[in-house]
Amino acid sequence: MSKNVKWGNIYLWFMFVILYLPIFFLVIYSFNSGDVMQGWEGFSLKHYVELFADTRILEIVVNTFLVALLSSLLASMIGTAGALYIYNLNHELVKNVFLSLNNILLVSPDVIIGASFLILFTVMGFSLGFTSVLLSHIAFSIPIVVLMVLPRLQEMNRSLVAAAKDLGANNWQMLTRVILPVISPGILAGFFMAFTYSLDDFAVTFFVTGNGFSTLSVEIYSRARQGVSLEINALSAMMFLVSLILVLVYYAISSRSGRNKKQGTRLVLPASEGL
Amino acid sequence: MKKLITGIIAIITIVIILFGIQRYLAMKTGTGESSDKVLNLYNWGDYIDPDLLTKFTKETGYKVSYETFDSNEAMYTKIKQGGTSYDLTIPSDYMIQKMKSENLLLPLDHSRLTGLSNYDSRFMNQSFDKNNKYSLPYFWGTLGIIYNDKYVKANQVQHWDDLWSPQFKNQIMLIDSARDALGIALITQNKSVNDKSEADLAAAQAKLTALMPNVKAVIADEIKMYMAQNEAAIAVTYSGEASEALSNNSHLHYVVPTEGSNLWFDNIVMPKTAKHKDAAYAFINFMSNPENAAQNAKYIGYATPNKKALSFLPKDIRNDKQFYPDERTVSHLQVYDNLGQKWTEKYNDAFLEFKMTQR
Amino acid sequence: MMTKSKRQRQLFYLIPYSIWLILFVVAPLILLLFQSLTTPNGHFTLKNYATYFGSGTYLRMTFNSVWYSFLITAITLVISYPMAYLLNQLKQKQFWLLLIILPTWINLLLKTYAFIGLLSKSGTVNNFIGLFGIVPQQLLFSDWSFLLVAAYIEIPFMILPIFNSLAEINPRLEQASRDLGANKWQTLKRIILPLSMPGVKAGIQAVFIPSLSLFMITRLIGGNRVITLGTAIEEHFLVTQNWQLGSTIGVILIVAMVITMILTRDRIRRTGRKRGTLHE
Numbered sequence: 083m084s085k086n087v088k089w090g091n092i093y094l095w096f097m098f099v100i101l102y103l104p105i106f107f108l109v110i111y112s113f114n115s116g117d118v119m120q121g122w123e124g125f126s127l128k129h130y131v132e133l134f135a136d137t138r139i140l141e142i143v144v145n146t147f148l149v150a151l152l153s154s155l156l157a158s159m160i161g162t163a164g165a166l167y168i169y170n171l172n173h174e175l176v177k178n179v180f181l182s183l184n185n186i187l188l189v190s191p192d193v194i195i196g197a198s199f200l201i202l203f204t205v206m207g208f209s210l211g212f213t214s215v216l217l218s219h220i221a222f223s224i225p226i227v228v229l230m231v232l233p234r235l236q237e238m239n240r241s242l243v244a245a246a247k248d249l250g251a252n253n254w255q256m257l258t259r260v261i262l263p264v265i266s267p268g269i270l271a272g273f274f275m276a277f278t279y280s281l282d283d284f285a286v287t288f289f290v291t292g293n294g295f296s297t298l299s300v301e302i303y304s305r306a307r308q309g310v311s312l313e314i315n316a317l318s319a320m321m322f323l324v325s326l327i328l329v330l331v332y333y334a335i336s337s338r339s340g341r342n343k344k345q346g347t348r349l350v351l352p353a354s355e356g357l
Numbered sequence: 358m359k360k361l362i363t364g365i366i367a368i369i370t371i372v373i374i375l376f377g378i379q380r381y382l383a384m385k386t387g388t389g390e391s392s393d394k395v396l397n398l399y400n401w402g403d404y405i406d407p408d409l410l411t412k413f414t415k416e417t418g419y420k421v422s423y424e425t426f427d428s429n430e431a432m433y434t435k436i437k438q439g440g441t442s443y444d445l446t447i448p449s450d451y452m453i454q455k456m457k458s459e460n461l462l463l464p465l466d467h468s469r470l471t472g473l474s475n476y477d478s479r480f481m482n483q484s485f486d487k488n489n490k491y492s493l494p495y496f497w498g499t500l501g502i503i504y505n506d507k508y509v510k511a512n513q514v515q516h517w518d519d520l521w522s523p524q525f526k527n528q529i530m531l532i533d534s535a536r537d538a539l540g541i542a543l544i545t546q547n548k549s550v551n552d553k554s555e556a557d558l559a560a561a562q563a564k565l566t567a568l569m570p571n572v573k574a575v576i577a578d579e580i581k582m583y584m585a586q587n588e589a590a591i592a593v594t595y596s597g598e599a600s601e602a603l604s605n606n607s608h609l610h611y612v613v614p615t616e617g618s619n620l621w622f623d624n625i626v627m628p629k630t631a632k633h634k635d636a637a638y639a640f641i642n643f644m645s646n647p648e649n650a651a652q653n654a655k656y657i658g659y660a661t662p663n664k665k666a667l668s669f670l671p672k673d674i675r676n677d678k679q680f681y682p683d684e685r686t687v688s689h690l691q692v693y694d695n696l697g698q699k700w701t702e703k704y705n706d707a708f709l710e711f712k713m714t715q716r
Numbered sequence: 717m718m719t720k721s722k723r724q725r726q727l728f729y730l731i732p733y734s735i736w737l738i739l740f741v742v743a744p745l746i747l748l749l750f751q752s753l754t755t756p757n758g759h760f761t762l763k764n765y766a767t768y769f770g771s772g773t774y775l776r777m778t779f780n781s782v783w784y785s786f787l788i789t790a791i792t793l794v795i796s797y798p799m800a801y802l803l804n805q806l807k808q809k810q811f812w813l814l815l816i817i818l819p820t821w822i823n824l825l826l827k828t829y830a831f832i833g834l835l836s837k838s839g840t841v842n843n844f845i846g847l848f849g850i851v852p853q854q855l856l857f858s859d860w861s862f863l864l865v866a867a868y869i870e871i872p873f874m875i876l877p878i879f880n881s882l883a884e885i886n887p888r889l890e891q892a893s894r895d896l897g898a899n900k901w902q903t904l905k906r907i908i909l910p911l912s913m914p915g916v917k918a919g920i921q922a923v924f925i926p927s928l929s930l931f932m933i934t935r936l937i938g939g940n941r942v943i944t945l946g947t948a949i950e951e952h953f954l955v956t957q958n959w960q961l962g963s964t965i966g967v968i969l970i971v972a973m974v975i976t977m978i979l980t981r982d983r984i985r986r987t988g989r990k991r992g993t994l995h996e
Contacts, residue, residue, distance in 0.1 A: 574939025
């Protein structure tokens, strides 16, 4: 048993090293006194100085996070509603039609999504900028949320819902007290994936943006022809550091409240059984 | 449930804080103002010295709203669809011709241009824009061969035909562009890079397919990184890419074959979406100023078409034969014409088939 | 029969979701179909489909897309399942899971550049193996470097749903199985694997479907040695501006996706019916 765990730990460590290797590579080169990611020329903070002097890029970073947070939040809500709807469908054929429609944006290459959204917005006379980018990001993030929430619903114990119904719980109570707590890990997974999609998207954003609004991905990809400067590495390193700190804070909070939480679940369980 | 609600509240709090920061930054840079003293510049990413933008704003009072694109075609789609009023953009030669033929450009009023005489006449009045009715050159360059002197001697790669030599098996990185790759094959067969004949194109495709054993990869902007890291001995790419790669690896050299190659331009144009024409003319004149053009050329590393700017450039740059080739070589260079829909597709289909050739 | 309250509930879910479906899925889909069936002048034609099915180039590309998507999905699954399983055994597993997600927030192009730096001939990996006297190897522009980077990108998308499914399994089940004399493998095969299937399936869909239209790393890491439908669509939409043919390939990708859905449907239906009877 303990031997097993050891092999498991080695495997986990190995995978974590691989996952973080490219990130460390980027971070280390952000301190390079040279201007490119090849050939270490010595330690320097000059790319960080450049970064903080560049208000345009800082503005872009703020835009990027605004779009990513808002779009993944809204996409999680709409996507969860969609998953619940699909889950409650009784007719198998209808269910599959919905699932297929849901996945169309996942399989469509970004250029197609971008081009058709651009046509959509211009036909509707929509001004391009923050709103059009936000709407598009919500749009392409919804299917991944549905995909993450559905399995949680399928694993949910139906008798729990039935019991709640028998005991006269109304729709809202059933949703907030029974269903949402059970599927919340799925919603969270969907949120994080939507967030990732949003941060990484270049092609769709490129097509639907305008009037000076830009996101980090658009900026980075359009710099490819001239070469992406190490200022962007410095920026990534900062972003990475901030997210890491957030995760650690989360860790600290959750491990402190861990004791209380156990009590909490114990309290919740009888409550939901009593419903 | 409680966890979800706390999560939502946390996200909304962060969003509100971010909105605050955004307002603050916008105030600081002045992009948030909806005044008329703006210039909407649509350009390649990092394709102008940011200090020049600051200087421009200081001199003229126009704030620059800078948006970026990563390819001519992507830019074209955005301009064609409308939605944003871009005042100036910087497409390449064939794209200018295409946009012109589709009435996407506004003619330039030459009486409002102050720096016309600064430009080198060799780079004016090109076939894609006769008499520079719509455009002024921003940068120019060539297509050529980068080689690494660790693996290849200079005399081994002076001409396009040298690439077909069996000694370079799996050594060459080729630019991922139908016009350029087929253009090379056409030049080796003494044809024009704008050739529109089925037989010539088929011959060019066959010739290119014969190059396949030597081709290590078909890539684009990454070539400069790969060459700087000694990944391949030879690469076929643009002078802009080459200057980046050369500055990072002293073993690299750039050759423009004397028998002919492509001469490319990035010209500044005013798309039909332009709303701030005064700002646009002010910017064109600002960039025509020799001092500014030289500063930009130093920052970007491309060759400037501004003849008077050369004297502001360090000697080793303006005398570099790799990027400012001699008269004889320049006279053999050919500019791409817009081939039209049908032939663009034929070139691309031929190139796609070439790329699909099993290696 | 639907009760009134269920109808209300369904309507509540349907309204936001259907607005999205109509505006951002059905409308673009109609546009796509329309374009694939017309000439640039708007006349009806089947020429685009004829071009696609008549050319060996596109059929081979389709085969490439499906084959490489399959490989990427298989590799990712093999790597991710044990990871998700092991992560589930850890204390503070949410924290470790977040650490898996964190790398996905760094820009993809930058990470790809990092891989170029790591795998190139004078790169970190070759320098490292050089310490053991191994001559620099050609790592990039090969099938496996392409698969490695593709799998790297997709791993978090596979781990997350599987992890969630595994976390849901009642530990008492595992305990009971062991009490009944099952060894670790039997428990894994009979209890854990079947119960985590919904997560595995979601992971496969989240990886396989987007991989069909992968294009950027086929060029950057694969050196265009592998050409997939994603590359072709990119080219038709941007370079040749032949949106008609690009749309046609898009439609074919969607059809391929629907077929995948139908192939995985069988199981959903069976479990659905079983659970359905339990429910009614």
